Amino acid sequence: MSYDAMMAFVRETRALSEVQGRLGWDQETMMPRGAAAQRAEEMAAMESVLHARRSDPRLADWLADAVPEGDVQEAQIRQIRRDLNHATRVPAALSAELARVTSLSQGIWAEAREASNFNAFAPTLQKVVALRRQEAEALADGGDPYDALLDLYEPGATAGQLDEMFGALRPRLVALRDRIVRSERQAPVMASEIPEDVQMKLTAEVATGFGYDMTRGRIDRSVHPFSSGSGLDVRITTRISPDAPLESIYSTIHEVGHAAYEQQVDPAYLLTPIGGGASMGVHESQSRLFENQLGRSAAFTSWLFGRLEGLTGTGGLADARAFYAAANRVAPGHIRTEADEVHYNLHILMRFDLERELIAGRLAVADLPEAWNTRFARDFGLDVRSDAQGVLQDVHWSLGLFGYFPTYTLGNVYAGCLHAAMRRDLPELDSALAAGSAAPATDWLAEKVRRHGGLHAPRDLIERATGAPVSEEPLLAYLEEKFGALYGF
Amino acid sequence: MSYDAMMAFVRETRALSEVQGRLGWDQETMMPRGAAAQRAEEMAAMESVLHARRSDPRLADWLADAVPEGDVQEAQIRQIRRDLNHATRVPAALSAELARVTSLSQGIWAEAREASNFNAFAPTLQKVVALRRQEAEALADGGDPYDALLDLYEPGATAGQLDEMFGALRPRLVALRDRIVRSERQAPVMASEIPEDVQMKLTAEVATGFGYDMTRGRIDRSVHPFSSGSGLDVRITTRISPDAPLESIYSTIHEVGHAAYEQQVDPAYLLTPIGGGASMGVHESQSRLFENQLGRSAAFTSWLFGRLEGLTGTGGLADARAFYAAANRVAPGHIRTEADEVHYNLHILMRFDLERELIAGRLAVADLPEAWNTRFARDFGLDVRSDAQGVLQDVHWSLGLFGYFPTYTLGNVYAGCLHAAMRRDLPELDSALAAGSAAPATDWLAEKVRRHGGLHAPRDLIERATGAPVSEEPLLAYLEEKFGALYGF
Numbered sequence: 001m002s003y004d005a006m007m008a009f010v011r012e013t014r015a016l017s018e019v020q021g022r023l024g025w026d027q028e029t030m031m032p033r034g035a036a037a038q039r040a041e042e043m044a045a046m047e048s049v050l051h052a053r054r055s056d057p058r059l060a061d062w063l064a065d066a067v068p069e070g071d072v073q074e075a076q077i078r079q080i081r082r083d084l085n086h087a088t089r090v091p092a093a094l095s096a097e098l099a100r101v102t103s104l105s106q107g108i109w110a111e112a113r114e115a116s117n118f119n120a121f122a123p124t125l126q127k128v129v130a131l132r133r134q135e136a137e138a139l140a141d142g143g144d145p146y147d148a149l150l151d152l153y154e155p156g157a158t159a160g161q162l163d164e165m166f167g168a169l170r171p172r173l174v175a176l177r178d179r180i181v182r183s184e185r186q187a188p189v190m191a192s193e194i195p196e197d198v199q200m201k202l203t204a205e206v207a208t209g210f211g212y213d214m215t216r217g218r219i220d221r222s223v224h225p226f227s228s229g230s231g232l233d234v235r236i237t238t239r240i241s242p243d244a245p246l247e248s249i250y251s252t253i254h255e256v257g258h259a260a261y262e263q264q265v266d267p268a269y270l271l272t273p274i275g276g277g278a279s280m281g282v283h284e285s286q287s288r289l290f291e292n293q294l295g296r297s298a299a300f301t302s303w304l305f306g307r308l309e310g311l312t313g314t315g316g317l318a319d320a321r322a323f324y325a326a327a328n329r330v331a332p333g334h335i336r337t338e339a340d341e342v343h344y345n346l347h348i349l350m351r352f353d354l355e356r357e358l359i360a361g362r363l364a365v366a367d368l369p370e371a372w373n374t375r376f377a378r379d380f381g382l383d384v385r386s387d388a389q390g391v392l393q394d395v396h397w398s399l400g401l402f403g404y405f406p407t408y409t410l411g412n413v414y415a416g417c418l419h420a421a422m423r424r425d426l427p428e429l430d431s432a433l434a435a436g437s438a439a440p441a442t443d444w445l446a447e448k449v450r451r452h453g454g455l456h457a458p459r460d461l462i463e464r465a466t467g468a469p470v471s472e473e474p475l476l477a478y479l480e481e482k483f484g485a486l487y488g489f
Numbered sequence: 490m491s492y493d494a495m496m497a498f499v500r501e502t503r504a505l506s507e508v509q510g511r512l513g514w515d516q517e518t519m520m521p522r523g524a525a526a527q528r529a530e531e532m533a534a535m536e537s538v539l540h541a542r543r544s545d546p547r548l549a550d551w552l553a554d555a556v557p558e559g560d561v562q563e564a565q566i567r568q569i570r571r572d573l574n575h576a577t578r579v580p581a582a583l584s585a586e587l588a589r590v591t592s593l594s595q596g597i598w599a600e601a602r603e604a605s606n607f608n609a610f611a612p613t614l615q616k617v618v619a620l621r622r623q624e625a626e627a628l629a630d631g632g633d634p635y636d637a638l639l640d641l642y643e644p645g646a647t648a649g650q651l652d653e654m655f656g657a658l659r660p661r662l663v664a665l666r667d668r669i670v671r672s673e674r675q676a677p678v679m680a681s682e683i684p685e686d687v688q689m690k691l692t693a694e695v696a697t698g699f700g701y702d703m704t705r706g707r708i709d710r711s712v713h714p715f716s717s718g719s720g721l722d723v724r725i726t727t728r729i730s731p732d733a734p735l736e737s738i739y740s741t742i743h744e745v746g747h748a749a750y751e752q753q754v755d756p757a758y759l760l761t762p763i764g765g766g767a768s769m770g771v772h773e774s775q776s777r778l779f780e781n782q783l784g785r786s787a788a789f790t791s792w793l794f795g796r797l798e799g800l801t802g803t804g805g806l807a808d809a810r811a812f813y814a815a816a817n818r819v820a821p822g823h824i825r826t827e828a829d830e831v832h833y834n835l836h837i838l839m840r841f842d843l844e845r846e847l848i849a850g851r852l853a854v855a856d857l858p859e860a861w862n863t864r865f866a867r868d869f870g871l872d873v874r875s876d877a878q879g880v881l882q883d884v885h886w887s888l889g890l891f892g893y894f895p896t897y898t899l900g901n902v903y904a905g906c907l908h909a910a911m912r913r914d915l916p917e918l919d920s921a922l923a924a925g926s927a928a929p930a931t932d933w934l935a936e937k938v939r940r941h942g943g944l945h946a947p948r949d950l951i952e953r954a955t956g957a958p959v960s961e962e963p964l965l966a967y968l969e970e971k972f973g974a975l976y977g978f
Contacts, residue, residue, distance in 0.1 A: 015534035018527070019512060026511065030519070034704040035722035038507070041760060045504035049538055216523035233524035271530060 003073060006062035007272065010080060013053045014271040018229060020046045025228040025235055027106070029220040040103040047099030054087035072274070075455045079273035086152065089138045098131045102400045109398035110223055116388035118369050125397060126365040129358055132400045136359060146359045149403030153280035154410060156457060159356060162406050165413065165472055166349050172476050176483060177342050180330045183487040187329035188322050192315030194245035194308070202307065203238050203252040210290055211442035212236070212256040213263050224395045225251040225337075227258035227287075230276045231267075234259045245315070246327060247338060249304070253295040257287030260442060264450035274454035280404060282458050284411020285418060286445065292341050293419040293478065294441055298324050299433035307436070328486055332380040334389040341479060345412060346379050351394075351405040359402050414462050416475025418449070421466040492562060495551035496761065499569060502542045503760040507718060509535045514717040514724055516595070518709040529592040536588035543576035561763070564944045568762035575641065578627045587620045591889045598887035599712055605877035607858050614886060615854040618847055621889045625848060635848045638892030642769035643899060645946060648845060651895050654902065654961055655838050661965050665972060666831050669819045672976040676818035677811050681804030683734035683797070691796065692727050692741040699779055700931035701725070701745040702752050713826075713884045714740040716747035716776075719765045720756075723748045734804070735816060736827060738793070742784040746776030749931065753939035763943035769893060771947050773900020774907055775934065781830050782908040782967065783930055787813045788922035796925070817975055821869040823878040830968060834901060835868050840883075840894040848891055903951050905964025907938070910955040 023046065027039060063081055068074045105124040112121035136145035139152075147158045194202075203219060217229075222237035229235055236255040240248045261277050269275035277283040294300055298321075305323040308314055317323045330340045336347040354371060357363035363371055372391040373384040384390035396404055423429065426440045448465035455461075459470050512535065516528060552570055557563045594613040601610035625634035628641075636647045683691075692708060706718075711726035718724055725744035729737045750766050758764035766772040783789055787810075794812040797803055806812045819829045825836040843860060846852035852860055861880040862873040873879035885893055912918065915929045937954035944950075948959050 011530075012534045012537065015527075015531045016538065019508065019531050019535060022512070022515065023508060026515070030707065032703070032705050032707055032722060032724075034702070038504075038721040038759065041500075042504045042508050045501045046508060048501065049505065213523070214521070216521050218519065218521055232527035233521060235521075270527065 002062045002065035003068065003077075006059065006066060006080065007076065009053075009056070009058070009062075010076075010273060011271045013050065014273070014275065016046070016050055016053070018231070018233070018271070020050060021228055021230075022233070022235075025237075027103070028222040028224075028226065029237060033107075036104060036107045040100050043103040044096050044100040048092065048096045051087060051090075051092045051095045054083055055092070059084050072269075072455065075274050076272060079454055082155065083273065086139060089141060090135050091138070094131065094134055094138070098128075098135060098400060101127050101131060102398070105398045105400075106395065109392070109395065113223075113388050113392040116386040116392065118387040118391055121392065121398070122365055122368075125368075128398065128400045129365055129402075132402055133359055133361065136402075146356050146403060149359065150406065151403075153404050153407050154458060155279055156459065157281070157406075157410065159406075162352070162410065166345075166352070166406075166409065169345060169409070169413075169472050169476065170349065172480070173342060173345055176480055177330070177346075179489055180342065180483060180487045183489060185486075185488045187325045187331075187486070188317055189329065190245065190315035190317060190323070190326045192245065192313050193242045194312050196240050196242055198311050199240050199242075199245065199248045202311070203240075203248055205307075205436075206249055206304075207236070207252055207256045209436045210253055210256045210294075210438045211260045211264075213260075216263060217259055219252070225255050227255045227262070230262045230265070231270045234262045244338070245308075250291050250295055251337065254287040254291040257290035258283055260290075261286040261445075261450050264442075264446040265453040266451045269453045269455075276453060278452070278454050278456065278461050279458035280407035281410035281414055282449070282461060284408050285414035285462070286411075286449070288408075288412050289415035289419055289441075289445075290438065293415060294429075294433060294438050296324075296327050296341070297430070297433055299430035300436075300438075301327050302434055303436040325486055328482070330483065330487070332382055334376075334380075334382065334384060335393055337393075342483060343380070345409045348405050348409040350375050350379055352409075355397070355402045355405060413472050413475050414458075414470065416472070416478055417462055417466045417468065417470055418445070419478060420474040421448075421468070491551045491554035492557065492566075495548065495555060495569065496565065498542070498545070498547070498551075499565075499762060500760045502539065503762070503764065505535070505539055505542070507720070507722070507760070509539060510717055510719075511722070511724075514726075516592070517711040517713075517715065518726060522596075525593060525596045529589050532592040533585050533589040537581065537585045540576060540579075540581045540584045543572055544581070548573050561758075561944065564763050565761060568943055571644065572762065575628060578630060579624050580627065583620065583623055583627070587617075587624060587889060590616050590620060591887070594887045594889075595884065598881070598884065602712075602877050602881040605875040605881065607876040607880055610881065610887070611854055611857075614857075617887065617889045618854055618891075621891055622848055622850065625891075635845050635892060638848065639895065640892075642893050642896050643947060644768055645948065646770070646895075646899065648895075651841070651899065655834075655841070655895075655898065658834060658898070658902075658961050658965070659838060661969070662831060662834055665969055666819070666835075668978055669831065669972060669976045672978060674975075674977045676814045676820075676975070677806055678818065679734065679804035679806060679812070679815045681734065681802050682731045683801050685729050685731055687800050688729050688731075688734065688737045691800070692729075692737055694796075694925075695738055695793075696725070696741055696745045698925045699742055699745045699783075699927045700749045700753075702749075705752060706748055708741070714744050716744045716751070719751040719754070720759045723751045733827070734797075739780050739784055740826065743776040743780040746779035747772055749779075750775040750934075750939050753931075753935040754942040755940045758942045758944075765942060767941070767943050767945065767950050768947035769896035770899035770903055771938070771950060773897050774903030774951070775900075775938070777897075777901050778904035778908055778930075778934075779927065782904060783918075783922060783927050785813075785816050785830070786919070786922055788919035789925070789927075790816050791923050792925040814975055817971070819972065819976070821871055823865075823869075823871065823873060824882055826882075831972060832869070834898045837894050837898040839864050839868055841898075844886070844891045844894065902961050902964050903947075903959065905961070905967055906951055906955045906957065906959055907934070908967060909963040910937075910957070 108124045139148035227236045301324040302320040305320040597613045628637035706723045716725045727741045790813040791809040794809040
């Protein structure tokens with residue numbers, strides 16, 4: 001009885017949370033610019049309702065009385081207890097203020113980025129950092145504030161643990177990059193522009209090929225691509241630039257990884273605590289595996305090359321092999337979302353270190369651009385010539401998402417593990433990819449990972465799926481083999 | 490202190506209500522079809538939150554303690570008391586069930602209309618009618634259930650009062666129509682198709698000409714055009730059919746009347762109980778005045794003719810005078826939203842009578858199509874050959890909006906009053922309209938009507954604006970003069 005009453009209440013809360021999420025989607029895709037001030041009040045009101053429900057005193061009573069039957073009910077209760085713990089530690093006024101400020105700060109960030117002017121964003125970011133630090137301290141309850149934020153996105157992970165994993169990744173990534181830079185082979189660059197309408201058509205086609213169900217989703221455009229929602233209404237966005245033709249395609253494949261994950265969770269879990277992805281890291285494993293290991297494979301790029309050939313020309317590339325090399329071209333660049341697989345994690349490691357310093361109060365917001373630019377020159381060998389191509393490029397910090405970036409690299413590590421296991425099970429995968437379909441991979445992931453939703457802890461889920469402990473080794477082996485072959489060493 | 494605490498609470502409730510409204514907008518414009526079941530749960534959850542807030546026991550305490558200062562605070566309190574009264578009389582479970590059922594029923598209606606099959610919609614409509622009747626009985630508290638519904642949309646109006654007004658309208662409308670039908674003059678018909686993209690461009694242009702602020706709104710497409718939201722985020726939709734080229738333009742002008750009204754309410758009232766339109770009738774006066782008295786005037790149609798001439802050709806019409814006649818062509822037709830000014834109110838009077846019978850339980854849902862078709866043949870001299878062009882044409886009943894239709898004719902009556910007063914004050918109006926701008930009218934309405942929001946009772950507001958008692962006489966005089974001149978009697 002207690003369990004059922006609690007689940008009815010929690011289910012309603014999840015429904016409201018979906019509404020809040022869709023409001024966020026609307027803000028990024030549809031909202032008129034002049035509506036920002038009113039929207040901030042709407043978001044604060046939703047947050048205040050949700051906070052009250054998440055910290056409702058009845059939850060503690062229900063939890064004390066509930067007798068779970070079976071592993072699903074146990075997982076639901078574990079998740080509810082976790083959420084309640086998070087909710088009760090943060091004062092309602094702080095949550096509401098965070099919602100209000102981050103709703104406004106996103107627009108201010110977008111304008112500052114447009115003008116490439118960090119100073120226009122700094123006072124707002126300062127507020128966001130201060131509020132988020134307060135929240136982290138409340139959540140940490142005496143522990144490390146940054147770990148408390150990290151735990152929101154990746155249950156059980158700690159900065160110390162990640163430091164160790166990242167420490168093992170870094171030297172081999174740097175060594176790999178150095179060999180590529182010293183290599184005499186140069187990857188070709190795709191030269192052509194692709195008209196916007198052709199790109200939109202291709203994104204829809206590619207999304208379907210990777211298992212996105214358009215009857216329960218839609219594709220729109222936004223400044224920064226994202227996936228939003230769960231269950232029967234999971235929407236993605238893409239960014240279209242005529243002169244960066246592959247960006248919209250690969251960002252779409254990436255977001256489809258997130259969206260198809262949510263769409264393939266067991267329908268029995270709809271609008272329940274375990275009805276979404278297991279963690280941000282597992283989520284990112286789905287998107288990165290789609291984008292890179294599958295989307296940038298020789299098999300899939302051969303199909304994509306044929307499609308582009310038919311639609312718009314091949315940008316001066318002689319054959320599918322050259323296109324494969326172009327799609328996997330390694331080059332230091334300023335923008336994380338455009339980074340190749342070898343550099344990508346270096347972008348993340350840098351953000352991880354900077355945001356830990358910000359939250360610890362060891363780095364002032366005013367000093368952030370200089371810290372960014374110095375570190376960037378060291379890691380990438382490039383000057384940062386504008387805030388837009390530097391510290392302002394990502395939306396995350398404007399939303400207060402500190403502790404989120406490291407889950408990207410954790411996701412890459414999980415993706416490495418899953419890909420190795422999947423390749424052992426699916427000898428037919430490359431021939432499907434060569435026909436534009438990721439169906440065997442989608443089915444494998446649905447069965448091994450996606451349908452379980454939040455039933456298992458993240459690391460446990462990956463280990464069950466692969467039958468092996470989580471390790472950075474498969475990712476590194478995959479990268480070294482693929483790029484060794486491409487660059488001839 | 491009580492007043493301030495109450496207003497903070499009420500303001501948050503209004504913000505949540507805006508969120509709920511935007512969810513409705515999303516459902517009609519953006520939502521993937523497969524999301525309907527989840528959306529119903531989301532709507533029910535929002536309704537449950539809103540119902541709890543609208544009937545929160547603290548409101549009664551605050552109302553008892555509040556000492557209003559000035560007419561604004563008095564109006565706020567009057568509105569809060571009214572809303573509390575409505576909310577506390579309807580059980581929460583009934584409200585939630587109504588929200589759930591009407592969220593689903595809208596999709597079922599849309600599919601039934603598509604298939605022109607009333608039977609596919611009847612069981613759902615039966616549920617909606619039954620639930621709505623329960624609600625009406627709870628609201629009426631011993632009084633007339635239909636009046637209780639009417640009062641939700643038009644505070645203070647009663648069916649008896651409307652019967653009297655409609656009784657005065659009907660004979661002169663019928664007489665006017667008969668003279669037109671017997672007239673030897675025939676209005677020309679516009680023959681050409683207008684491509685969809687040209688129509689979308691024109692709707693945006695016309696919307697701006699009638700004072701719609703696109704920085705605080707947007708135009709999308711939906712099955713049935715509507716306006717949604719208040720304050721800084723007021724969105725409209727339109728319906729585009731290439732072969733009914735004027736429909737999108739006039740439905741847009743209509744919705745802009747609603748939207749500009751909401752946009753022009755005093756910003757000091759933002760997200761407060763008086764921060765929206767005074768009633769549905771006053772709302773409709775704004776949209777109908779824009780659409781008909783201004784949009785179909787000789788002055789504005791001369792501008793529109795020139796615009797169409799430049800863009801796409803004039804559909805075989807020789808000159809602006811012929812276009813004016815075509816835009817005001819009187820002909821009996823099946824579809825209310827396509828009806829001319831003379832027939833429009835006959836559509837409404839028929840729905841008013843039918844829905845009163847439904848709510849009173851004197852007409853069964855199963856018998857509705859026959860009742861509709863019989864009455865239609867009598868009033869319009871036309872057979873109804875399909876449910877889609879008959880009883881299924883309007884979205885309203887699927888949403889449970891009984892008591893809403895009569896406010897359309899009431900709005901026409903108010904529009905007649907306002908138009909007569911406006912013409913006395915604005916000798917320059919026709920020259921602005923002939924240049925595609927309704928600015929003098931927009932300014933006049935903003936000052937006399939719109940900025941006041943819900944400060945005054947509906948009828949009182951119109952009488953203050955015009956300096957005369959509300960009467961159907963100005964509407965009838967306008968129609969008789971305009972159509973007498975057009976049809977030569």
